Amino acid sequence: MxxxxxxxxxxxxxxxxxxxxxxxxxxxxxxxxxxxxxxxxxxxxxxxxxxxxxxxxxxxxxxxxxxxxxxxxxxxxxxxxxxxxxxxxxxxxxxxxxxxxxxxxxxxxxxxxxxxxxxxxxxxxxxxxxxxxxxxxxxxxxxxxxxxxxxxxxxxxxxxxxxxxxxxxxxxxxxxxxxxxxxxxxxxLPVHRKDEFGAISRALHEMNESLEKMERSRKQLLSDVAHELKTPLMIIQGELELAQDTGLALPPEKLSSLHDEVLRLSRLVHDVLHLSRLEAGGMTLRPASENIVAILEGLIEKAQFLAEEKHIRISMHPSKETIAVPVEKHRILQALYNIVINAIHYTERGGQVQIRVEQVYQPDRRMDYVRITIEDNGVGIPEEDLPHIFNRFYRADHSRTRSNGGTGLGLAIAQQNILLHQGWIEVQSKAGKGTAFAVFLPAASGDFVGSGRGL
Known part of the structure; x- marks a missing residue:
């Protein structure tokens, strides 16, 4: 009617x-x-x-x-x-x-x-x-x-x-x-009305903007993935066509190069799928009380060989030996590893990366959090790039290429993993001075029941 x-x-x-x-x-x-x-x-x-x-x-x-x-x-x-x-x-x-x-x-x-x-x-x-x-x-x-x-x-x-x-x-x-x-x-849409029709129109306008943003993000993702896949595929295709035309077997160094490109492709596909599942909320978290200090100690051991190649010193300064957090160990390890590796990549030879761990009270949230600060004295991040560093395939150093960098998904995956644990990441940086990532995770309540070493 x-x-x-x-x-x-x-x-x-x-x-x-x-x-x-x-x-x-x-x-x-x-x-x-x-x-x-x-x-x-x-x-x-x-x-x-x-x-x-x-x-x-x-x-x-x-x-x-x-x-x-x-x-x-x-x-x-x-x-x-x-x-x-x-x-x-x-x-x-x-x-x-x-x-x-x-x-x-x-x-x-x-x-x-x-x-x-x-x-x-x-x-x-x-x-x-x-x-x-x-x-x-x-x-x-x-x-x-x-x-x-x-x-x-x-x-x-x-x-x-x-x-x-x-x-x-x-x-x-x-x-x-x-x-x-x-x-x-x-x-x-009549968004300027002061009545219920205006409220509906504003809601529809916001929904449309969100849809447009999602569509732009989808198109950008497709473009970025295609761009990232293009170079290794062209390299593999070129080498195979050359071998097919000449009839000559590929030398070991060429096979090693092709193998590196295949690994890069595999890593890229894996990261894209993993990030997509995180953003879609398709991950189920199974947290347990873990000692974040032990996890970080194991992470430092794993990343030490990369730091030694650039003569970078990694040090950790926990407020106490045992700090409990309710996390799923391998996911939080992946997030922290991506941030630490990012700090090593952007720190020049002879620099240092410091990791501090402490328990802090957040008055606005009325609960205790564990703050993990990963600070380097590297090249820093320009102010105009700071809002975009957690975007997919974004690199603050635009001259950084695939050969000396990762897939461009590390920080995006790290952020989604932290958010999955009801935490968040804060970033402070100054170009030429260094960058500090502060990861906040809810502190565990009650007595600590954790595992030993992190890895």
Missing amino acids: KIRTKLMLSMSILIAFILLCLFFVTHVQFYIVRDLAYAEQKAAFEALRDEFEQYYTDHKASWRGVQDYPFANSRHFAEIALFENGNEMYRKGRLSPEIMRDEAFSLILHANDRKIGRLFVMNERQYKTYEFKAMWYGIFPSITRVALLFTCIAALVTISLLSWRLTAPIRKIIQGIDAIKMGKPHPA
């Missing part, structure tokens, strides 16, 4: 309800006025009743001749009717007996503690009220028909204009949704 139809139906119901209320109020008002008139002139009513009772007594318990008797208090009343056992004994006025029984004020007559009849009376005020009620009831059907006709016409015009105005933003929103479905970049 359309909004316009609902509005017209609602208006019709409202009109009918108002008319019924008016009818009911008029009906009730008559009886209220009738009873109030009795309360205001109670003495006259009781005096008339006393006269009729006295007449009955004086005429030896009989109403004979009552119709011709001049009751003194009857002058105060426009309508009087006396009934005994359903028979009319006295009548003054023009209304029918049926109307008097239904509409007039009733007085019960007694003599010697016995009911001798019922008197129905109307004074001038009550009679005028009854006349108004009768007139109203007489013209009510005609008024209702005319009112309904004119009201329906007015309501139809009003609702048509109102519904058109009310549904205008809805039509714009529908057009905007159609534009989003067709992939248009900037759909026209």
Whole structure:
């Protein structure tokens, strides 16, 4: 059912309800006025009743001749009717007996503690009220028909204009949704409205921007993956075609080079798949309480040979020997390893990488965290590159090539692993001075139950 139809139906119901209320109020008002008139002139009513009772007594318990008797208090009343056992004994006025029984004020007559009849009376005020009620009831059907006709016409015009105005933003929103479905970049939505339509439009606008961002990210990922795959594939293809054309066997150094390219391709595919699963939330975490100091000691041993090639000194400074964190060991190890290797790559020969571990309280989160700071004195990261270092395939050193660097996914994987553990990473860097990565992980509660060495 359309909004316009609902509005017209609602208006019709409202009109009918108002008319019924008016009818009911008029009906009730008559009886209220009738009873109030009795309360205001109670003495006259009781005096008339006393006269009729006295007449009955004086005429030896009989109403004979009552119709011709001049009751003194009857002058105060426009309508009087006396009934005994359903028979009319006295009548003054023009209304029918049926109307008097239904509409007039009733007085019960007694003599010697016995009911001798019922008197129905109307004074001038009550009679005028009854006349108004009768007139109203007489013209009510005609008024209702005319009112309904004119009201329906007015309501139809009003609702048509109102519904058109009310549904205008809805039509714009529908057009905007159609534009989003067709992939248009900037759909026209009434985002500047201050009502609920504006809130819906802003939500749709934000959703569309998010979809556009995801689509750009998807296209960029495809482009980056294609670019990263292109070079090793071209190298492998070129060497194999050369060997095929010449008919000569590939020398050992060529085979070793091709093997390195295949390994690079395999590592790239593995990292892309792993990062995709992390970002899609497809990883299930199985944390256990581990000694992060022991994990870092094992990591340093593994990375030591890379540092020794560049004469870089790696040192660790834990606040205590055992610091427990609830982590899945191999995932947190992968994240920290990627950050440490990144620090070694960007530190010049003879430099140093320092690792500090301490437990800190975060007031904004109201809980303890373990902060792992990995700081180098390398080339640093330019300020304009800092917001992008966790992006896929992003390299702060744009001159760094595949031959002297990784896949460009290490920091992105590290960040996703940290986020998976309900932690986060902060970065501070100054070009030419060095970089400090601070990894925050929730501290373990209770006694530490951990493993030995990290690797």
